[in-house]
Amino acid sequence: MDKKLLGIDLGGTTIKFGILTTEGEIQQKWSVETNILDDGAHIVPDIIESINHHLALYNMDKDQFLGIGMGTPGTVDLEAGTVVGAYNLNWKTTQNIKEEIERGTGISFAVDNDANVAALGERWKGAGNNxxxxxxxxxxxxxxxxxxxxxxxxxxxxxxxxxxxxxxxxxxxxxxxxxxxxxxxxxxxxxxxxxxxxxxxxxxxxxxxxxxxxxxxxxxxxxxxxxxxxxxxxxxxxxxxxxxxxxxxxxxxxxxxxxxxxxxxxxxxxxxxxxxxxxxxxxxxxxxxxxxxxxxxxxxxxxxxxxxxxxxxxxxxxx
The missing domain is CATH 3.30.420.40 (ATPase, nucleotide binding domain)
Known part of the structure; x- marks a missing residue:
C-alpha cells in the first residue's frame, strides 16, 4: 500500500490539515479553529485530537503514513522540533511540539517555519516547477x-x-x-x-x-x-x-x-x-x-x- 503524508498549516486563526500522496496530491482536507487561550496550551492537544479523529473517520491508521509535516509561525529548532516566539499563537515559551505530537499520534513528525514550508509547496507543486x-x-x-x-x-x-x-x-x-x-x-x-x-x-x-x-x-x-x-x-x-x-x-x-x-x-x-x-x-x-x-x-x-x-x-x- 502506498504511504500517505499528513500536512498541517498552523495559523493564528485556523489550523489546516491535509492527507496527501507522496506525489503531493491532496486527497482529504479539513480545518479547525486555532484556540490561542491559556498561552496557546490547547493548540497541540487540538491538533492531536483532530488527527486521531479524522484517521478514525477515514478508517485509516498511523502505519499508513510516512509522517506528519507542519508549518508554524515563530522560531523553529528543526532538530529538537520545538517552537518559540510565535506570538500570534500566544506561544511565548518553548513548545515541545514534535515530542507531544509523536507521542499523541504515533506518527513521525517534522516542523519548519510557515514561510519556509510555503516556499517548499510552491517549489514542489506550484510556480517553482520543482x-x-x-x-x-x-x-x-x-x-x-x-x-x-x-x-x-x-x-x-x-x-x-x-x-x-x-x-x-x-x-x-x-x-x-x-x-x-x-x-x-x-x-x-x-x-x-x-x-x-x-x-x-x-x-x-x-x-x-x-x-x-x-x-x-x-x-x-x-x-x-x-x-x-x-x-x-x-x-x-x-x-x-x-x-x-x-x-x-x-x-x-x-x-x-x-x-x-x-x-x-x-x-x-x-x-x-x-x-x-x-x-x-x-x-x-x-x-x-x-x-x-x-x-x-x-x-x-x-x-x-x-x-x-x-x-x-x-x-x-x-x-
Whole structure:
C-alpha cells in the first residue's frame, strides 16, 4: 500500500490539515479553529485530537503514513522540533511540539517555519516547477519568504529567508523589528496603505483614492490596486512605488542566490500581472545581466494550499 503524508498549516486563526500522496496530491482536507487561550496550551492537544479523529473517520491508521509535516509561525529548532516566539499563537515559551505530537499520534513528525514550508509547496507543486533554485516571497500583512538552493531550504543560523527585513530605504518607515526601511514596511498590505496615506498628503490632482483618504475612509491594499487598474492617478503612483521597492529587492536577492525562479505570493500578489509586470520592469533595471537573463519572476500558483503542501513535503524525509 502506498504511504500517505499528513500536512498541517498552523495559523493564528485556523489550523489546516491535509492527507496527501507522496506525489503531493491532496486527497482529504479539513480545518479547525486555532484556540490561542491559556498561552496557546490547547493548540497541540487540538491538533492531536483532530488527527486521531479524522484517521478514525477515514478508517485509516498511523502505519499508513510516512509522517506528519507542519508549518508554524515563530522560531523553529528543526532538530529538537520545538517552537518559540510565535506570538500570534500566544506561544511565548518553548513548545515541545514534535515530542507531544509523536507521542499523541504515533506518527513521525517534522516542523519548519510557515514561510519556509510555503516556499517548499510552491517549489514542489506550484510556480517553482520543482527547480532546485527557487526563492519565494510572500506579501501579506507582513512580508516573508523562503530560499531553496541546491534543492534544500536555507536556514542559516535560523533567520535565513527573512526577505521582509531586507533594507530597501535606509532611514525609511519604522518596522516592527525596530529597524527603518525594511521591505515589509513598503510592500506588505499595511505598507501599501502607509504609502498611499503619505502620498495623498502631497498629491494635488484628481483621484478617487485621495478623496477616500481625505474623507477618513479605511482603505486596503486591494482598494489601491483596484483603483490603479482604473487609472486612478494617485493609486498608480502608489503602485509604482511599491513595485519599485519589490523589484529592487528581487534584484538583490537574485544577485545573492541566482535562483531559476523568484515566486511572488501572498494576498498582495492577487493583483496579478498588473503587479508582476511592474515588478519585473524594476527588477530588470536593477539586476546585473547574468541574473537578469537567468532568473525569472512568477506569480504563485497554489494560493492557500502552498503551506499545506509544503508542510506535508517535510515528511518525505522519513522515506
Amino acid at each position: 527547480s532546485d533554485e527557487v526563492v519565494f516571497v510572500t506579501l501579506g500583512t507582513g512580508v516573508g519568504g523562503g530560499i531553496i538552493s541546491n534543492g534544500q531550504l536555507l536556514h542559516g543560523q535560523g533567520a535565513a529567508g527573512e526577505i521582509g527585513h531586507i533594507n530597501v530605504h535606509p532611514g525609511g518607515y519604522l518596522c516592527t523589528c525596530g529597524g527603518h526601511g525594511c521591505l515589509e514596511t513598503y510592500t506588505s498590505a499595511t505598507g501599501v496603505v502607509h504609502i498611499a496615506r503619505d502620498q495623498a498628503e502631497e498629491f494635488a490632482g484628481d483621484s478617487e483614492l485621495k478623496r477616500s483618504l481625505d474623507n477618513g475612509a479605511d482603505i486596503t491594499s486591494k482598494d489601491v490596486f483596484d483603483l490603479a487598474k482604473q487609472n486612478d492617478s494617485l493609486a498608480l503612483r502608489v503602485v509604482d512605488e511599491v513595485c519599485y521597492y519589490l523589484g529592487f529587492a528581487c534584484a538583490n536577492i537574485a544577485a545573492l542566490t541566482n535562483p531559476e525562479y523568484i515566486v511572488i505570493g501572498g494576498g498582495v500578489s492577487a493583483a496579478g500581472d498588473f503587479l508582476l509586470t511592474r515588478v519585473i520592469k524594476n527588477f530588470e533595471e536593477f539586476a546585473f545581466p547574468t541574473v537578469r537573463d537567468s532568473t525569472h519572476l512568477k506569480l504563485a500558483e497554489l494560493g492557500n494550499d502552498a503551506g499545506l503542501i509544503g508542510a506535508a513535503s517535510l515528511a518525505l524525509k522519513f522515506k
